[in-house]
Amino acid sequence: MCDIGFYRFCLIGFLFFNLQVFGSIPQINDEEELARILAKKKAGDVYQTELLYKIVRSNLVITKPYLNDPDPKIRFWITTALANSKQPDAIPLLLLKLQDDEGNTRRSAIIGLTLFPRDVLFKRCTAESIEAIYRHACRWEDRCDDAFKIVGDWGDAAWIPRLREQKDKAAHALILKETSPHPPHNVFYAPAIVQACWMAMVKLGDAEATDQLRLMAFTPEILPRVFAIKCLEYLKREAWTDTLIPLLDDERDALNIAPRPGVFYHRICDLALIAMIRIYGIESEISFQVVDFGPVRYSREQIAEVLRIIRSKQSD
Template sequence: MLHRQIGVIFQSKALHMQRLSPSWRVCLLFVFFCSVGVLGSAPQNDAEAELARTLDRLKAGDLTLFQHLTSIIRSDPALAKPFLNDPDPFVRRRITSALTNAKHPDAIPFLLFKLQDDEGDIRRSAIIGLTLFPRDVLFQRCTAESIEAIYRQACRWEDRCDDAFKIVGDWGDPAWIPRLREQRDKAAHALILKETSPHPPHNVFYAPAIVQACWMAMVKLGDAEATEQLRLMAFTPEILPRVFAIKCLEYLKREAWTDTLIPLLDDERDALNIAPRPSVFYHRICDLALIALIRIYGIESEISFQVVDFGPVRYSREQIAEVLRIIHSKRPE
């Protein structure tokens, strides 16, 4: 409505401008467009002021406003920019969480920037935010330098570092294989020290997930040695290598590995928990293999039961047989 009224005014004034000299016309046009610019900037200024007020109220203890903060950031992620380096960690934490929850592609550069924050939980929030985007959307906003920053964050061996290594693998550049192998071997050595040394690395808790994530990335990038080792791990009698292999195969989603997974459906031993987060534990090996097959073939909507990733669910032989029947119907003769 405002722009329509301005248009009417401009049209009526244009008739009078025809009787003015060229220099006066230029001056009047300049004044007019400056006025429109000021009017257009008003909503931006209002949003900035509302964001500042919301942050102040959050700092005062009104945590119910976080959803409102997220909605402001979602409307324009660039509003977060003045607060990215705020000296108060509380402000940086809330802004980063809002950028993560906004799930707006324009937030990606700011989330990449927050990987450099001094606070570990803020870096963790930034990685979570990046993983929420489909890879094609994420990589449209990334450069080689962005992937380098994600890799550096992964090498900190903090919570969600395994997700960061997976992003590096999904980037698709085989040049990353040697550096991923270095981190995998370092994490494997840390696991040995955990069992043999009285002073293992302080962050050895994340080592199993790092080994797994780096292995996934290396296989996805076409590393022949890692691929063959993965196949061998699936057939070793030890539990942990089998769990590694199953989770890697589920992530890769390659139907060609079906014959590797099917024999593991007979292994009813309890699987070890290799996830680096609390309250997460795995099923039996056969349950993990079944979940992997369901995900590889994308048949969750075709089975008569629900897939539960984390919990004490044990699938029956009848449910395993149901999945095998569906898979066999989809495989070429």
């Protein structure tokens, strides 16, 4: 009996040992494979990118040794792979890379964070995380407007004064652009910052920003109307429908987004219609396709169709 018990003990020990050893093999292989992929990319092999995304998506942990790699290209590739993974576990790592020394890496990090639905993102965020996102937004870099919107979506009204400060700073930069021989170097981002901070303030319930938004929607100037429409589309509040309906009669050209100067694709009424479709989420219910960019102008019949669908929803 003692011999049988001893053999059982040895067998269990042997199995446990093998489980520990062989269970770690995939981790070791992934680490070695990632090192090989990065070495080949550094050597100029462009075909390694998809392999990099695939291995990072399957095992985020192996990226940690490279997050602070002295080579900026490595940090950029790893951050981009984390962003493309769309794995919630990548969120803390992307938040960390918002503080990277390289602008391209920071850009990949904020793009990765914006890919997550807000409820998924905020489950992995703390007040300190939002502070980090705000500090990144204040750099006035590419996609900084998305960072300001995340701050607004967080839902803490305590952010309103700091958002107003950035909005006013950006508005002042636009004035300097026209009046000063030496405007701020990053004034290019100022219009998007003004809009994003305004959106965030309205979403957080700032009464002054909300009243000004209503006034802009009814001002006769084109740019304030366009600004108001884009804000309302972002806010997605059905209560603002009455503000948008009068703009469906404004057939003036709104945005020069065509490839040739002086050729306009969208009118104010087109933008207002798109905003209403998005607010009510009825893209699958209409008989035509919504096109954000392209030579599309919506007919009065299409506008009437959207209004019929919206009114039927309001009456339900």
